[in-house]
Amino acid sequence: MRAFVINDYAHPSKIPVSQGVPEPKARQGQVLVDVYSAGLNYFDILQSQGKYQVQPPRPFVLGNEFAGKISADSPIPDGCPFRPGDRVFGGGQGAYGEKVAVPWQNLVPLPDNMTYDQGAGLYITWPTSYEALVGRAELKAGEWVLVTASAGGVGIAAVQLAKALGAKVIAAAGSQEKLDISIRHGGADHGVNYTKEGWQKEVLKLTGGKGVDVIYDPVGLIRDSLKCIAWKGRAIVVGFAAGSIEKLPLNLVLLKNISIVGIHWGAYTKFEPSRVPVVWKELLDLFSSGLAKPITYPETFPLERLADGLEAIEKRKTWGKVIVHVREPDASSARAKL
Numbered sequence: 001m002r003a004f005v006i007n008d009y010a011h012p013s014k015i016p017v018s019q020g021v022p023e024p025k026a027r028q029g030q031v032l033v034d035v036y037s038a039g040l041n042y043f044d045i046l047q048s049q050g051k052y053q054v055q056p057p058r059p060f061v062l063g064n065e066f067a068g069k070i071s072a073d074s075p076i077p078d079g080c081p082f083r084p085g086d087r088v089f090g091g092g093q094g095a096y097g098e099k100v101a102v103p104w105q106n107l108v109p110l111p112d113n114m115t116y117d118q119g120a121g122l123y124i125t126w127p128t129s130y131e132a133l134v135g136r137a138e139l140k141a142g143e144w145v146l147v148t149a150s151a152g153g154v155g156i157a158a159v160q161l162a163k164a165l166g167a168k169v170i171a172a173a174g175s176q177e178k179l180d181i182s183i184r185h186g187g188a189d190h191g192v193n194y195t196k197e198g199w200q201k202e203v204l205k206l207t208g209g210k211g212v213d214v215i216y217d218p219v220g221l222i223r224d225s226l227k228c229i230a231w232k233g234r235a236i237v238v239g240f241a242a243g244s245i246e247k248l249p250l251n252l253v254l255l256k257n258i259s260i261v262g263i264h265w266g267a268y269t270k271f272e273p274s275r276v277p278v279v280w281k282e283l284l285d286l287f288s289s290g291l292a293k294p295i296t297y298p299e300t301f302p303l304e305r306l307a308d309g310l311e312a313i314e315k316r317k318t319w320g321k322v323i324v325h326v327r328e329p330d331a332s333s334a335r336a337k338l
Contacts, residue, residue: 002326003097004306007059009050012307021061024094024101031082031104032074036329037120037300038095039065040309040322041153042241054266056093063095066326067110067119071099080104087112089119096306098326105269108280111287116329118294121153121321124265126294127279128238129158132216132263133165134282135275137234141166143213144230146203148221149241150188151178151319156295158216159186164291170203170212172221174316181319185295194221200228220244222260226252237262295320 003021004012026032044062046052067089070082082088087110092102110119133139145162149155150171159182162169171182171191179191192202204211211230215222218238223246229235235258240246253260268276286292297320301309305324312318 001098002303003061003094004063004303005059005061005097006048009058010048012045012048012062012310015048015307017304017306021097023099024061024097026075026101029077029103029105030101031076031080031107032071033066033068033088033090033100033102033107034071035066035068035095035098035100035326037067037116038063038324038326039121039123039125039153040301040306040313040324041065041124042239042313045310045314061094061097061100063097064091064093065120065123065125066090066092066095066100067116067122068100068326077104082107082109087116087119089122091123096303096324096326108284111284114287114294117296117300117323117325120323121294121296122283125153125321126157126161126283126292127276128263128265129154129161129216130283131265131268131275131279132236132238133158133161133214135279136261136263137214137216137236139165139167139214142168144168144170144207144210145214145216146170146172146212146225146228147182147188147216148172148194148219148225149217150182150186150191152218152241153321154218154238155216156182156186156320157292159188160292160295161286162214162216163187163189164286167214170206172199172203172225178319185320194224200224203228220246222246223248226256226258229256229258231256231258233258235260297322300325 005018070084070086072084088107089110090107094100145167147158169188171188172194174195182188192199211228215225215235220240220242297318301324
C-alpha cells in the first residue's frame with residue numbers, strides 16, 4: 001500500500017511517499033479501516049522530526065486523524081458495534097496510509113450528511129476545543145472569549161463552539177484575511193490582528209474595559225493575552241504553534257485572580273475515559289442541530305503532496321482543517337455536505 005513512512009527523522013518535505021508498504025495487521029481489540037481522507041495537524045511536523053511527546057518506534061506511518069470505512073477483511077472484536085463497510089472517523093497512529101489498524105473504541109460513526117473530508121478533521125480538533133471551553137474553562141453564556149489563531153483548525157472550531165454556547169467571541173489572527181474567515185465561517189463577533197502593537201487595547205475597548213473572561217490559545221500567546229484578561233478570567237493552554245513554550249509572569253495570575261488551565265484531549269482515554277463518549281454525544285448533537293459544522297480548507301492535497309499541505313500549515317498559509325486525500329471515494333460512498 002501507499003503510505004507516508006518515517007524511517008529516519010526528518011522534516012516532512014524531505015520524506016517521499018512510500019510504495020509497497022506492508023498493510024497493517026490488526027492486534028487484539030483492533031479493526032482495520034480503509035482510509036479515504038486524513039486530517040493534517042501541526043504536531044505531525046514535529047513527530048516526523050522526533051520532536052513530539054509521542055514518538056512510536058521507527059519505522060512508523062505518520063498521521064493521526066482520518067475518515068474511511070471498516071475494511072472488508074477486518075476482524076470484528078467482541079463488543080465492537082461496527083461491521084465491514086461502515087463509514088467511520090477516528091484517530092490512531094498511521095492515518096497517512098491506505099489502511100490503518102486502530103482500537104475500535106477510537107472510532108465514531110460518520111454521520112450520513114458528512115463527507116469523508118469533513119469527518120477526517122473531527123477526532124482531535126473538535127473535542128479538544130469543546131472540552132477546553134466546556135470542561136476546563138466552564139464557559140457561560142454571555143461571557144467574552146478571545147480565540148487566537150482563530151482561522152486554524154482548532155481555532156475556527158473554538159470560535160463556532162463558543163458562539164453555539166452563547167459567548168461573545170473576539171477572533172485574533174495575524175492577517176485581515178484570516179480575521180474575515182473567522183467572522184464569515186466561524187461566526188466571530190469581532191476580530192483583532194495580534195501582529196499589531198498594542199492589540200490588547202482594542203480587546204479592552206471591545207469589552208468595555210473589562211477584558212475577556214476566557215482565552216483560548218493554541219499558539220503560545222498566553223503571556224501577551226494576559227494584558228486583556230478579565231478579573232477571574234480563565235486562560236486555556238491548547239498548544240504552542242509559534243514554536244516556543246512560554247514562561248508566564250505569575251504575579252499577574254495573583255493580581256487578577258485568574259486561572260491558567262491546560263487541555264490535553266489525548267490523555268482523557270487514560271485518565272478520564274468516561275468523559276469521552278459524553279463529549280462526542282454533545283458534539284454530534286451540535287452538528288445535527290446545525291449550530292456547528294466542520295470547516296475545511298478549499299485546497300485538498302493528494303497523499304503524494306502531503307508534505308506540501310504540512311508545509312502550508314507550518315507557514316500559516318491555510319485556514320480551517322487541511323485535508324489529504326488518501327484514496328478517492330466510490331459513488332456509493334458519496335454523501336451530501338452539511
